[in-house]
Amino acid sequence: MPFHHTRLPNGLTIIGETSPSARSVALGFFVRTGSRDETPEEAGVSHFLEHMMFKGTPRRTAEQVNLDFDRVGSSPNAYTSEENTVYYAAGLPEYLPQMLDILSDILRPSLRDDDFNTEKKVILEEIKMYDDQPGSVAGENARRIYYGGHPLGNSVLGTLGSVGALTRDQMHAYFTRRYAANNIILSVAGNFDWNQVVAQATAACSGWNTAEVGRTHRTECNGVGGLHVLTRPKVQQEYVLFLAGGPPADSKMRYAADTMALAVGDDTGSHLYWALIDPGLADSADCSFYENDGSGIVYASFTSELDQAERNMEVVRKVLADVQKNGLTAEELKLAKSKITSRWVRGSERPMGRMNAIASMWAYTGEYRDVDTELANYDAVTLDDVRAYLDKYPVDRLTTVAFGPGAKVAGVEGTAV
Amino acid sequence: MGQQVFQHTLSNGLVLLAERMEHVRSAAINFLVPAGCANDPDGQFGVGSVLADLITRGAGDRDSRELSLALDGLGVDRDESVGVYNMRFWGSTLARNVPAALTIYADILLRPHLPADELEPVQSLAVQDIEALEDAPQAKVMLELRKRYYPSPMNKDRRGTVEDIEALTIAAVKAHHSRLFRPNGTILSVAGNIDWDRLKAQVEDLFGDWKPGADPDLAPIERTPESGHIPKETAQTHIAIAYPSVPVTHADYYAARAADGVLSGGMSARLFTEVREKRGLCYSVGVRHETFKDRGTIIGYAGTGADRAQQTLDVTMAELRKLKDGVTDDEILRVKAGLKASLIMQEESTSSRAGSIASDWYHLGRVRSFDEVQAAIDGLTPGTVVDHLARFPVRGTTLVTIGPAPLTMPE
Numbered sequence: 001m002p003f004h005h006t007r008l009p010n011g012l013t014i015i016g017e018t019s020p021s022a023r024s025v026a027l028g029f030f031v032r033t034g035s036r037d038e039t040p041e042e043a044g045v046s047h048f049l050e051h052m053m054f055k056g057t058p059r060r061t062a063e064q065v066n067l068d069f070d071r072v073g074s075s076p077n078a079y080t081s082e083e084n085t086v087y088y089a090a091g092l093p094e095y096l097p098q099m100l101d102i103l104s105d106i107l108r109p110s111l112r113d114d115d116f117n118t119e120k121k122v123i124l125e126e127i128k129m130y131d132d133q134p135g136s137v138a139g140e141n142a143r144r145i146y147y148g149g150h151p152l153g154n155s156v157l158g159t160l161g162s163v164g165a166l167t168r169d170q171m172h173a174y175f176t177r178r179y180a181a182n183n184i185i186l187s188v189a190g191n192f193d194w195n196q197v198v199a200q201a202t203a204a205c206s207g208w209n210t211a212e213v214g215r216t217h218r219t220e221c222n223g224v225g226g227l228h229v230l231t232r233p234k235v236q237q238e239y240v241l242f243l244a245g246g247p248p249a250d251s252k253m254r255y256a257a258d259t260m261a262l263a264v265g266d267d268t269g270s271h272l273y274w275a276l277i278d279p280g281l282a283d284s285a286d287c288s289f290y291e292n293d294g295s296g297i298v299y300a301s302f303t304s305e306l307d308q309a310e311r312n313m314e315v316v317r318k319v320l321a322d323v324q325k326n327g328l329t330a331e332e333l334k335l336a337k338s339k340i341t342s343r344w345v346r347g348s349e350r351p352m353g354r355m356n357a358i359a360s361m362w363a364y365t366g367e368y369r370d371v372d373t374e375l376a377n378y379d380a381v382t383l384d385d386v387r388a389y390l391d392k393y394p395v396d397r398l399t400t401v402a403f404g405p406g407a408k409v410a411g412v413e414g415t416a417v
Numbered sequence: 418m419g420q421q422v423f424q425h426t427l428s429n430g431l432v433l434l435a436e437r438m439e440h441v442r443s444a445a446i447n448f449l450v451p452a453g454c455a456n457d458p459d460g461q462f463g464v465g466s467v468l469a470d471l472i473t474r475g476a477g478d479r480d481s482r483e484l485s486l487a488l489d490g491l492g493v494d495r496d497e498s499v500g501v502y503n504m505r506f507w508g509s510t511l512a513r514n515v516p517a518a519l520t521i522y523a524d525i526l527l528r529p530h531l532p533a534d535e536l537e538p539v540q541s542l543a544v545q546d547i548e549a550l551e552d553a554p555q556a557k558v559m560l561e562l563r564k565r566y567y568p569s570p571m572n573k574d575r576r577g578t579v580e581d582i583e584a585l586t587i588a589a590v591k592a593h594h595s596r597l598f599r600p601n602g603t604i605l606s607v608a609g610n611i612d613w614d615r616l617k618a619q620v621e622d623l624f625g626d627w628k629p630g631a632d633p634d635l636a637p638i639e640r641t642p643e644s645g646h647i648p649k650e651t652a653q654t655h656i657a658i659a660y661p662s663v664p665v666t667h668a669d670y671y672a673a674r675a676a677d678g679v680l681s682g683g684m685s686a687r688l689f690t691e692v693r694e695k696r697g698l699c700y701s702v703g704v705r706h707e708t709f710k711d712r713g714t715i716i717g718y719a720g721t722g723a724d725r726a727q728q729t730l731d732v733t734m735a736e737l738r739k740l741k742d743g744v745t746d747d748e749i750l751r752v753k754a755g756l757k758a759s760l761i762m763q764e765e766s767t768s769s770r771a772g773s774i775a776s777d778w779y780h781l782g783r784v785r786s787f788d789e790v791q792a793a794i795d796g797l798t799p800g801t802v803v804d805h806l807a808r809f810p811v812r813g814t815t816l817v818t819i820g821p822a823p824l825t826m827p828e
Contacts, residue, residue, distance in 0.1 A: 021440045024762045054684070062694060063685065067747075070683035073754030091758050121697030128652040129700050129720055134552045234650060236551035269489040278474075278481070280538025283545035305545060335489045342492025342510045346443045350765045 003358075003368045004194045010210045011182025014201055015362050017189045017354055017370075025096050025190035026355035027197075028088030029107055032185075032293075032363055033178035035154035036082045037215065044158015045166055045174050047080040048123050052171065053087060054078075055115040057105045062115055065106055072098045080156050082143075083293050084363070090352045093191040097200060104204035107179070116168045124164065127157050134232075135303070138239035138403035141230055141417060142299075146223045146243040146399045152292060180211035187359035190351025218294030220245065223399035230403040231414030237283075238309040238404035239301070242316055245393045246289050246296030249364035254291050255381050256389035261289040261298055262339060263332045264323055264395075271319045276302055282312050293364065298395055306406050313400070313410060324396040327387050340378045344371060420787050422774060423613045425620075429629050430601030433620045434774045434784065436608040438767060444512040444609025445771040446522065449779055451602035452593075453502040454577070455570040455635050463543055463577015464585060464593050469497045469504055470539045471531050471590060477524030481535065484521065493518050499575040501709070502635070503779070509768055512610035516619055523623040526598060533587040543582045550576070554655045554819045555720060557647075562657040562716070562817040565645055568637040571709065599630030604778050608770035637711070642815040646823035654726035654820030655718075658733075660811055662706060662713040665780045671793045672805035673713060677706045678752035679744055679802065680736065685751060687736050692719065698729045704737070710780055715811075723821045731827045734814070741806035744799040756794045760787070 005015040034046050054076075055062040069076045072095035078087045087107065089099050130136040140155055147153025157163075186205070188197055222245040247253035265272045265287020272285040282304035289298050300320060304312050328336075347353040348371045361369055369377070402409045403417070421437040454465045474481040488495060491514040496507045506525070508518055550557045564572050605624075607616060642659070663669045680688050681703040692702045699721035707714045717737075721729045763769040764787075777784045816826050 023764050024758075063690065066683070066685035066690070066694070067751070070685045070751040071747075071754060073751075073756075073758030075755075075758070076684070090762065092761060118695070118697040122693055122700055125653070125698075125721055126700040128722055131652045132554055132720075236548055237545075268495065269485040274482075277542070278538065280541030280545075283542055283549055303549070305548065335486065338490055338492040339494070342443070342494065342514075345511060346494075346509060346767070349441050349443060349767070350762075 013185045022190040025192045026090040026351040027188045030185040030359040031085045034083040035156045036151040043162035050080045134235045142241040142401040148224045150221045181208035183213040189354035220295045227400045229409045229412045229414040230417045238306045240402045242300040243399045244298045246298045249291035253389045256385040257289040259336045263336045320396045432604045434606040445509040445767040447606045447771040448506040449503040449604040452504040452597035453500045454573045454575040463582040465499045472529045474535045475530035558655040558657045558819045566642045566659040566815045600627040601629045606771045606775035609767040644816040647819045653720045658717040660814040664713040665708040669805045672801045
């Protein structure tokens with residue numbers, strides 16, 4: 001599939017993969033900023049700003065933004081992670097000019113005081129909503145503990161306190177600092193004309209500022225270690241997470257790490273499936289690799305009844321220690337690859353999947369890889385590659401966090417959260 | 418559009434549907450077996466869910482591990498789920514692996530081992546599934562709403578009860594399988610880059626000998642829905658509502674969908690605008706249309722802090738009731754644009770298409786063509802929506818809440 005890329009004088013990168021047989025087109029602005037780029041006083045501003053971007057511009061009120069998206073039947077959305085904030089939409093090819101017009105317009109928001117104050121209430125409700133979801137509370141706390149003071153441990157949502165105290169001027173300063181053109185990629189995939197997109201984006205985005213962006217803290221982090229117990233009596237199940245270091249997003253080792261995590265914790269046929277789910281010891285178990293800029297991470301986790309939790313923790317530790325010691329078998333490697341191939345092919349059949357994939361690759365590695373190239377990278381992973389990855393990033397060098405009703409777990413007293 | 422949909426009914430009643438999608442490399446397989454939780458007998462609530470888990474733990478010549486390995490080796494991502502009327506088996510992989518995957522699915526449906534020594538772990542998982550609801554108030558409030566709103570047996574929850582699950586025997590699970598798994602009423606749909614003639618021949622070969630069984634009587638026992646409150650110290654109050662609409666079989670169906678689109682279809686829809694955008698009352702608010710063969714329902718949800726929960730309900734109900742007073746041309750244009758885009762984009766997903774053609778056949782006994790759906794969308798006007806709401810106004814709303822304090826349904 002043809003790939004194109006260019007860079008405007010102000011630094012905005014535009015990339016595109018055209019697929020004339022697609023029925024739709026997907027586009028997104030991929031901003032390289034997130035909670036890791038916040039100061040402690042700004043905690044939660046990246047995510048709050050993501051909401052404010054839909055609240056109007058000099059050309060559109062918030063209501064007009066929503067109306068204009070809906071008029072072309074587009075489904076815009078956005079998400080904020082620790083290091084990326086992404087605004088995207090998909091729709092029918094004939095409406096691409098309108099979708100690009102709206103998205104590029106909202107990337108320069110007015111940040112009006114009234115809208116800021118109303119939306120703050122919505123964010124505070126969102127924080128409460130996640131507080132009712134123990135899996136989410138466990139994950140947030142596990143990251144915070146694992147990373148110690150490293151900014152990758154910053155909460156995306158922030159807290160009721162930090163978001164409550166944020167001002168419109170703080171948000172504006174953060175916006176100017178991080179939403180510079182040279183920190184943004186426009187990614188387009190599906191059925192579209194590349195030259196038209198470049199012409200329209202040049203007209204719409206050339207006025208955007210350029211700034212000194214980047215990150216000073218792209219250091220690896222291997223976790224603080226130990227078992228940390230967090231107690232909330234009204235929670236029903238015990239949520240336990242095991243965190244270990246992993247390769248950063250631009251490392252070739254990411255393929256081995258991804259393959260290992262799938263063999264250990266996929267929802268069918270994995271080590272953790274047979275050890276915990278099949279015998280009915282836990283109602284969920286997982287292992288996943290997440291790439292980050294400068295420092296990857298592997299999460300293993302389970303959820304179970306409290307009285308099974310200590311025993312399950314031993315089971316997971318043993319699974320991870322065995323994998324560390326023995327690596328994967330040839331059969332496991334083959335199975336993992338067959339699953340990865342199937343998922344990649346299916347995920348790539350929608351322009352939305354490709355738009356995300358190429359933006360993420362470009363942001364982290366400055367490289368374009370088509371579906372078959374990426375599949376070949378996974379297919380090339382050998383048992384020796386898995387071994388080399390495990391030697392560098394031991395999957396049994398763990399920081400463990402338990403959250404739930406347990407007041408004392410495996411001999412460690414809990415702290416109330 | 419060049420839509421290529423095929424259908425074949427086996428002599429034992431099994432319906433095979435396929436949609437050929439030449440532009441993709443994958444394919445999705447979707448079985449609907451008439452063994453949903455409405456069939457769970459008294460004293461055995463949850464037996465369907467236990468069966469759905471146990472059924473993949475060994476079948477045909479393969480034990481549990483061999484079966485899992487075989488499907489993983491074919492790259493089949495899969496899920497077995499229990500709905501009210503049907504049990505669903507979904508699998509998705511590369512199109513070239515479909516024939517081998519279907520062979521395994523034939524074993525799972527027709528020749529499962531249902532091993533006695535695996536029952537206890539499956540019971541334990543089923544019990545944990547019920548307990549985990551305490552940590553998921555949003556899911557729990559929906560379950561409690563359905564329990565109070567729908568007549569029996571439509572109001573049963575797939576999870577069943579702890580007491581019944583713990584009392585289950587392997588003989589009861591096996592009997593449940595023998596009684597309900599049958600070709601008559603089963604729909605198999607496949608969408609993706611497939612060869613119809615080969616698929617049809619293979620399905621005849623794999624399922625042709627399957628013996629038909631009797632259809633159970635599942636006629637609903639009508640009663641008046643009840644509202645309720647479940648006290649819980651949650652950060653938010655979780656609000657769920659339901660009121661009658663029309664089913665997909667009804668002439669008003671698209672008008673009903675348009676009405677829910679005006680309320681909740683996009684970012685400029687009324688509920689999002691009035692409850693969240695203008696007042697900042699909550700993060701989640703919305704309604705959606707839910708259909709069974711004989712009835713349709715509008716189901717709504719909102720979650721917000723206890724101090725603003727009553728106001729959220731008041732504003733939401735006011736918007737729902739106001740809809741009959743008029744809908745603008747622009748609102749209808751937006752709803753049409755959204756429906757049209759999702760209709761066309763569905764053609765990019767083999768899973769969506771496999772699910773959609775099976776659902777059409779189940780509800781309507783035929784597959785709606787792209788052109789038919791497009792024409793129905795094109796025919797929508799503000800008048801069709803308002804006329805529909807005059808025939809089916811908001812009334813008899815059932816309210817269920819979970820949170821620190823109950824709410825009052827506004828007059």
